[in-house]
Amino acid sequence: MDWNRELDRIVEEAELESMYGQVSEIEPELDFQLKRIAEHYGEGANPYRAGCEETARSLLIRILSDERLKEIHSAKYRVKTAESLIGKCIRKKAELPRLPGEDWDVEKYRPLCGDNYYKVITDLVGIRILIRYPQQWRMVHEWILDVFAPWKQDCVKDWEAAYPEEGAGNFLAEQPRLYVRYGNEISAYLVDGELPFRPTISKEGYCSLHYLVWYEGHYAEIQVRTIFDEAWGECTHDLVYNRHRNSGNRQELERLSVCLAAQTQSAGMLASLMYDMAFPGEDREEPAADGYLAGRIFKGPALQDEERR
The missing domain is CATH 1.10.8 (Helicase, Ruva Protein; domain 3)
Known part of the structure; x- marks a missing residue:
């Protein structure tokens, strides 16, 4: 070549x-x-990428095979x-x-x-977990904290020095990150009165949780978001960021994307309200029926790179 x-x-x-x-x-x-x-x-x-592919598949299967996560909507992976x-x-x-x-x-x-x-x-391997209702982030958060050892540094400053030794177990590499559209959304992610995330306000309308983990010899970034936020992300990626930067209507598309983000937030709020009405006084919904794994595992070639790190 x-x-x-x-x-x-x-x-x-x-x-x-x-x-x-x-x-x-x-x-x-x-x-x-x-x-x-x-x-x-x-x-x-x-090639190093082949090892990343094995890690991604293994982590995805673990996610979709765990009974504690049977209420998620779906999950997918991509390797850069x-x-x-x-x-x-x-x-x-x-x-x-x-x-x-x-x-x-x-x-x-x-x-x-x-x-x-x-x-x-550290995002050569990307996993995306989609949830149906905003409240379900806690379910995934608790699972991650149980599967991965807690982070030792809120923010890694020297990634070469911090690189794990061969045979290291699975752990969270640093404090998870929270991306929200508005500051008043942060309070929804408190745990026992404290925020376990490093928050960032996204002007573009991006909303997601990011967990950087070390799993089976590779770093992997696990993103958690609702199906509403995923739909916004796919639309914005295809119609805005995949357009040439010098396109005449690029700025107008960006403005429309921000408007769509506001509507996406409204949809999430309505779904959250319906969830609370359907399950009053309950922390989580009833387990889904057997067979939840079937049809939910797929490799996502359209899983866009979120250049947030």
């Missing part, structure tokens, strides 16, 4: 020409490091493609300020190279 030609294709299709040029001026070895990443991740007799990984490397490098700062979510990508990319980019 002609790597230079392949890299040009990735950059052009992702509309990263400006970012790529910006990073290339600062890091002369950018092309070489990106090639090393692509080769290690997706080529050779034992090599093209998506290269694009993310370029974007994250371009977002770095000239001088190092203390925004660890940004600074984690400064030392990114072919030797450590799998230690720094």
